[in-house]
Amino acid sequence: MDAVTYPNDRVILFITENMIPLRVAFDAQPLSADFNIKWTPAIITLDPDGNEHHRTVGFLAPQELIPSLLLGIGKSYFETDQFDEAIGSLERLLGEYPESGSAPEAIYLRGVCRYKSTQNPEPLKAAYEQLTAEYPSSEWTKRAYPYRLL
Amino acid sequence: MESIYDVRFRTLTIHRGQGSERTGKPGVGANPALFWQEWYDGLLETKSEKKGGIVMAENIKWETEIAAALVRARLEKKPVLLDFFNPG
Numbered sequence: 001m002d003a004v005t006y007p008n009d010r011v012i013l014f015i016t017e018n019m020i021p022l023r024v025a026f027d028a029q030p031l032s033a034d035f036n037i038k039w040t041p042a043i044i045t046l047d048p049d050g051n052e053h054h055r056t057v058g059f060l061a062p063q064e065l066i067p068s069l070l071l072g073i074g075k076s077y078f079e080t081d082q083f084d085e086a087i088g089s090l091e092r093l094l095g096e097y098p099e100s101g102s103a104p105e106a107i108y109l110r111g112v113c114r115y116k117s118t119q120n121p122e123p124l125k126a127a128y129e130q131l132t133a134e135y136p137s138s139e140w141t142k143r144a145y146p147y148r149l150l
Numbered sequence: 151m152e153s154i155y156d157v158r159f160r161t162l163t164i165h166r167g168q169g170s171e172r173t174g175k176p177g178v179g180a181n182p183a184l185f186w187q188e189w190y191d192g193l194l195e196t197k198s199e200k201k202g203g204i205v206m207a208e209n210i211k212w213e214t215e216i217a218a219a220l221v222r223a224r225l226e227k228k229p230v231l232l233d234f235f236n237p238g
């Protein structure tokens with residue numbers, strides 16, 4: 001991460017504008033035990049109260065780290081019932097990084113956010129149809145499978 | 151105009167022991183981290199040439215204490231990126 005991803009201009013700009021970067025050694029206590037760190041790099045998205053919403057383990061290239069962080073931000077908003085803000089982060093992810101590994105989960109979660117904010121089930125079915133068309137082998141396509149019946 | 155392949159060839163040459171003309175550093179041998187850092191530096195150098203000589207990269211300003219990071223997160227209304235790393 002230090003040699004390739006963190007020196008990247010777009011990564012630096014994204015993190016500086018959108019997040020508070022915090023870095024600690026894998027064995028720093030009590031944080032390491034609190035977050036059950038067993039392998040590095042472990043990159044976790046926390047809300048301002050310190051609650052975890054997203055985690056990845058292992059190297060991520062710049063074009064994967066930024067969408068992963070956008071997904072984390074989206075999940076942070078989703079899990080605190082801020083659905084419009086969550087949809088904004090997920091839309092940005094899907095608009096700028098549709099080829100990333102985070103995209104299928106973002107489509108799934110965007111559908112859920114739209115449903116939660118409107119109580120209209122149609123976005124869930126739309127998410128399934130988009131996942132089936134664009135990411136047929138994704139695990140998120142399988143998770144959305146029941147929504148085909150809506 | 152120097153291509154990405156030229157930059158990579160140049161850094162590969164550096165790592166065969168000739169050292170870096172740009173930094174004046176000696177070759178870094180088989181250290182993969184230094185190899186990729188030099189490779190990335192080469193990209194930056196090429197990008198800076200395209201931008202008229204201005205290197206855009208700066209370092210990420212990391213917090214090192216979670217309490218300070220959470221205070222900033224509340225003030226700036228931003229989530230925290232917590233990176234557990236192995237300092238080697």
